[in-house]
Amino acid sequence: MKYTIVINREYGSGGRLIGRKLASRLGIPFYDNDLIRLTAEKSGFSEEYVKEASEKKTTSLLYSLYMTSLPVSDQLFLAQSQVVRDLAAKESCVIVGGCADYVLKDIRGLVKVFIHAPINDRIQRVRDEYNETSGDYKNYVTRMDKRRITYYRYFTQYKWGRAHDYNITLDSTAGPDTCAEIIECYIKTFLKF
Amino acid sequence: MKYTIVINREYGSGGRLIGRKLASRLGIPFYDNDLIRLTAEKSGFSEEYVKEASEKKTTSLLYSLYMTSLPVSDQLFLAQSQVVRDLAAKESCVIVGGCADYVLKDIRGLVKVFIHAPINDRIQRVRDEYNETSGDYKNYVTRMDKRRITYYRYFTQYKWGRAHDYNITLDSTAGPDTCAEIIECYIKTFLKF
Numbered sequence: 001m002k003y004t005i006v007i008n009r010e011y012g013s014g015g016r017l018i019g020r021k022l023a024s025r026l027g028i029p030f031y032d033n034d035l036i037r038l039t040a041e042k043s044g045f046s047e048e049y050v051k052e053a054s055e056k057k058t059t060s061l062l063y064s065l066y067m068t069s070l071p072v073s074d075q076l077f078l079a080q081s082q083v084v085r086d087l088a089a090k091e092s093c094v095i096v097g098g099c100a101d102y103v104l105k106d107i108r109g110l111v112k113v114f115i116h117a118p119i120n121d122r123i124q125r126v127r128d129e130y131n132e133t134s135g136d137y138k139n140y141v142t143r144m145d146k147r148r149i150t151y152y153r154y155f156t157q158y159k160w161g162r163a164h165d166y167n168i169t170l171d172s173t174a175g176p177d178t179c180a181e182i183i184e185c186y187i188k189t190f191l192k193f
Numbered sequence: 194m195k196y197t198i199v200i201n202r203e204y205g206s207g208g209r210l211i212g213r214k215l216a217s218r219l220g221i222p223f224y225d226n227d228l229i230r231l232t233a234e235k236s237g238f239s240e241e242y243v244k245e246a247s248e249k250k251t252t253s254l255l256y257s258l259y260m261t262s263l264p265v266s267d268q269l270f271l272a273q274s275q276v277v278r279d280l281a282a283k284e285s286c287v288i289v290g291g292c293a294d295y296v297l298k299d300i301r302g303l304v305k306v307f308i309h310a311p312i313n314d315r316i317q318r319v320r321d322e323y324n325e326t327s328g329d330y331k332n333y334v335t336r337m338d339k340r341r342i343t344y345y346r347y348f349t350q351y352k353w354g355r356a357h358d359y360n361i362t363l364d365s366t367a368g369p370d371t372c373a374e375i376i377e378c379y380i381k382t383f384l385k386f
Contacts, residue, residue, distance in 0.1 A: 010357075116357050163354045163362035164203075164309050170379070171360045178382040182375050186363070189371040 003109035003191050004088040005183070006100040008152070010161075011144035012122030012130070014172045015115035016096050021180035023094040026187075031087055032096040035080060038087075043079040050076060054098075054151075077155050101165070102156035111187050114161060114169040121173055196302035196384050197281040198376070199293040201345070203354075204337035205315030205323070207365045208308030209289050214373035216287040219380075224280055225289040228273060231280075236272040243269060247291075247344075270348050294358070295349035304380050307354060307362040314366055 005022065009015020016032055023030035036054060040047045053073050070078070081103045087093055088104050101112045117125075123137045134140040149160045163169055168186050170179050198215065202208020209225055216223035229247060233240040246266050263271070274296045280286055281297050294305045310318075316330045327333040342353045356362055361379050363372050 114356050161356045163307050163356045163359065166356065166362065167364045167367075168375075169356035169359065169362040171383075174360075174379055174383040178379065182361075182378055185375055185378065186367055186371065190364075190367040 001109060001191060003092050003111060003187070004100075004104055004107065005094045005111045005113060005187065006104060007094065007096045007113045007115060008101060008160075008166075009096065009115040010117065010122060011148060012126040012141050013115045013117040014125055014176050017176045018115055018170075018172065018179045018183070019094045019096045021176055022183050025180055025184050026092070026094075029087075029091065029093045030096075031093060035083060035095070035098045038083040039076060039080040042083055043076055045072075045076065050080075054080065099152060099156050102158060109191060111168075111190065112166045113183055114163075114166045115172050115179065116161065116169065117172045194302060194384060196285050196304060196380070197293075197297055197300065198287045198304045198306060198380065199297060200287065200289045200306045200308060201294060201353075201359075202289065202308040203310065203315060204341060205319040205334050206308045206310040207318055207369055210369045211308055211363075211365060211372045211376070212287045212289040214369055215376050218373055218377050219285070219287075222280075222284065222286045223289075224286060228276060228288070228291045231276040232269060232273040235276055236269055238265075238269065243273075247273065292345060292349050295351060302384060304361075304383065305359045306376055307356075307359045308365050308372065309354065309362065310365045 005019075007015050007019045009018075019032065020030050036047055036051050039054070040050045043050065045053075053076050077099075080098050084095060084098050084100045084103045087095065088100075088107060092109075101110075104110055119138070119141065123141050126132050126134075126141055127137050132140065152158065152160055158165065161169075167190060168183060170182065172179055174182075198212075200208050200212045202211075212225065213223050229240055229244050232247070233243045236243065238246075246269050270292075273291055277288060277291050277293045277296045280288065281293075281300060285302075294303075297303050312331070312334065316334050319325050319327075319334055320330050325333065345351065345353055351358065354362075360383060361376060363375065365372055367375075
């Protein structure tokens with residue numbers, strides 16, 4: 001049976017690592033940064049440009065009012081949505097980010113996961129594991145959270161982090177291996193395989 | 194190590210059954226309706242009265258303005274909170290409802306769980322398993338949800354069903370045994386035992 005696992009995550013929660021471990025346990029492809037590369041290919045923009053725009057909503061209302069064609073960030077979202085749909089249509093996979101829960105909301109075999117963690121754990125992870133340098137990590141993590149939430153709300157109209165919208169949500173403090181194992185266990189029963 | 198698992202659940206999601214199964218797997222006591230009995234003993238009111246009041250907030254603002262002592266529902270909430278604290282202090286246990294996540298928010302070894310399910314699954318469960326008779330089950334389930342959320346918000350000031358507030362949230366469609374197994378797996382790693 002074909003299925004798609006989509007993961008939304010708080011910045012610094014380790015959701016990406018959990019997704020990678022989960023995909024490896026299930027023996028299926030994992031997409032995260034590949035979304036950027038594939039969207040760049042589809043849209044004709046550079047990977048750097050897509051990466052920068054991929055978590056930013058349309059810049060201004062004035063811009064939308066005066067432009068006759070779609071703003072670039074909206075065009076990129078549409079290109080990325082097509083990439084997400086194509087990946088899900090091809091084979092079972094794990095997709096992190098890209099508002100894939102929204103884009104794929106009507107397909108069969110969709111499993112939605114949300115990963116979060118207390119702010120101090122996330123600050124520590126970003127400082128120690130993410131190769132990010134910042135004078136004020138707390139401020140940086142909060143800013144990245146806000147950016148992600150705003151982007152998500154703008155394109156999906158969904159609320160961020162509502163338990164009811166997910167099959168399973170986890171505080172990643174239990175560790176990436178445990179989280180991946182738990183999600184795998186849930187999925188196997190939920191999808192009956 | 195002593196720990197307390199608190200479970201909040203949507204009406205008809207089977208959260209109580211999951212809690213009971215979890216407690217049985219872990220070999221620790223389970224409290225749900227016992228909260229009513231113990232609160233009745235503590236407060237001097239009848240079990241029926243406590244049950245009726247235990248998911249209702251204070252009736253009216255006028256009442257609060259003109260009464261010099263606390264409204265009965267507030268008194269009952271305080272009595273129930275003391276019951277919850279006493280149970281958690283005594284030994285490891287599973288507590289369903291009673292705003293126990295709020296009452297126990299500062300204790301060590303607290304694991305917070307939220308159980309939900311799609312509305313149609315909940316309607317079916319209430320009709321088939323809960324011994325409830327209603328002409329309009331959808332309306333009944335929605336009303337019970339609303340009552341539970343209002344009570345929870347009134348006494349805790351927390352939002353209902355926010356993923357970040359829980360260690361783990363689950364859509365119970367995967368079945369009570371799988372959910373209990375998954376929560377047990379999470380807890381054992383999270384609490385390192």
